[in-house]
Amino acid sequence: MDRTQPASMQDVAKAAGVSPQTVSRVANGSTAVRPETRQRVEAAMEKLGYRPNYAARALKHGRFKDVGVVMFNMTNYGNARILDGIAGAAVDEGYAITVHKFGEGKNRTLQSAIERMKQLPVDGVIVILEQHITDFDEFRPTKDLPVVIISEDPANYCPTIDADQYGCSTAVVDYLLSKGHKTVYHIAGPSSSRAAESRAQGWHDTLEQLGLPIPPTYLGDWEADSGYQAGLALAHDPNCTAIYAANDQMAYGAMLGLQAAGKRVPEDVSVVGVDDSLAGLVPRLTLTTMRMKFNEIGRESFAMIKRMCEGAKVPAGVKTVVPAELVERSSVRELDN
Structure with a gap:
């Protein structure tokens, strides 16, 4: 030979x-x-x-047994956990995954990302869409390449799945109000984030529907330093007894900022985050949080695209919602009435 x-x-x-x-x-x-x-x-x-010879296999069986994944960022906690879920499900089913990042400028569209994927040996595509994009409402996948979108909003022409970002916020606000707090302050994620927008909207709507005061929003960037600066500022607001931060890093930063300004958590101010991303990273973690089931979202999105690749129909315009889970630690206290 x-x-x-x-x-x-x-x-x-x-x-x-x-x-x-x-x-x-x-x-x-x-x-x-x-x-x-x-x-x-x-x-x-x-x-x-x-x-x-995978090309020959595809000719024989009509599939490459490879699914494309398009995303903006591979390093943030939620995306990394979703990608891990997709990869795990793919391995279980004998599939591979091909990962591609969104382009910049005029190439930052669903259409351009899917056109790029059409040049690769993939049977279908999962799009992790955590940022706003111009052609979301108009995008139509072609019949030969099915698409599933992980998105806060349902798409007109593709099936979608995501965590219950809005419901997560309503649950946090209800939880803090049940502890005797008169209102809840919010440290939001960046305006470019669809999840941050929905979490902020859920917080705002819940307070508004209950006729409670709606404090000013503190805009963060998902990083702990932005939460720290918000915590320093909120420490001087006598009406602030409860803070809901849109992710755990900002929540943990806020706790440190409050403490640096002389406030105690939870004796003076209660704090709740989202994601449960600090478990195993921060020793003796006290932060109460809403755990997003990102791995489950990844696995279910793969199951959806696999069914579509094999000829099954998954309804477009319908969003599968994966609820969050409250993880109580010790950063919240019940106020004395």
């Missing part, structure tokens, strides 16, 4: 003492192969460095 050329299916068949059809069955994950034969074929594949 010429070692400068990649091993072929025939090479593996010869080395394992089986037919090329048996090698094909093993490469495609067929169960119609005896375990001892499978082991012999897999050993030959490994020894020869054989790689299945």
Whole structure:
């Protein structure tokens, strides 16, 4: 065998003492192969460095068994956990994933991202859409490449899934009011974030519907330093007894800012965050938070796109909502009435 050329299916068949059809069955994950034969074929594949021809597999089966994932940011907590959920579900089902980032400027559209994915060997695409984008309402996927969007808002022409960002906020406000607080202050995420916008809207609407005072919003950037600055400022507001921050980093920063200004948490001010992203990172963590089930969102989005790739219909214009979960620690106290 010429070692400068990649091993072929025939090479593996010869080395394992089986037919090329048996090698094909093993490469495609067929169960119609005896375990001892499978082991012999897999050993030959490994020894020869054989790689299945995925283009040929796609021609035969009509699928690459690869799903594209398009996202803005791969490092923030929510996106990383969603991506981990997608990847885990893909491994379980024998799929791979191909990750692509949104472009800049005029290329920062759903249409341009999907056009890029059409050039790659993927069967469908999951879009993690945490920022506003110009063609969200108009975008229509083509019939040959299904799309699922992880988005706060339902899309007109694609199925969508996301955490209950709005409901998370109503639950936090209700929880703090049940502890005797007269209103709740909010440290919001950046205006470019769809999740931050929905969390702020849920906070505002809940207070408004109850006829309670709506304090000014403090605009943060998801980072702990912005929460720290908000905490320093709010420490001097005598009406501030409860703070809801749009993520845990800002909430933890706010706690440190309050303490630096001489306030105690929770004796003077109660604080609640979102995401439960600090568990395992901050020792003796006291922050009460709303845990978003990002991994579940990732796994369910993969299940949706897999069904679509296999020919099933998933309704467009319908959003699957994954509720958040309250995780009580010790950053909230009940006020004496």
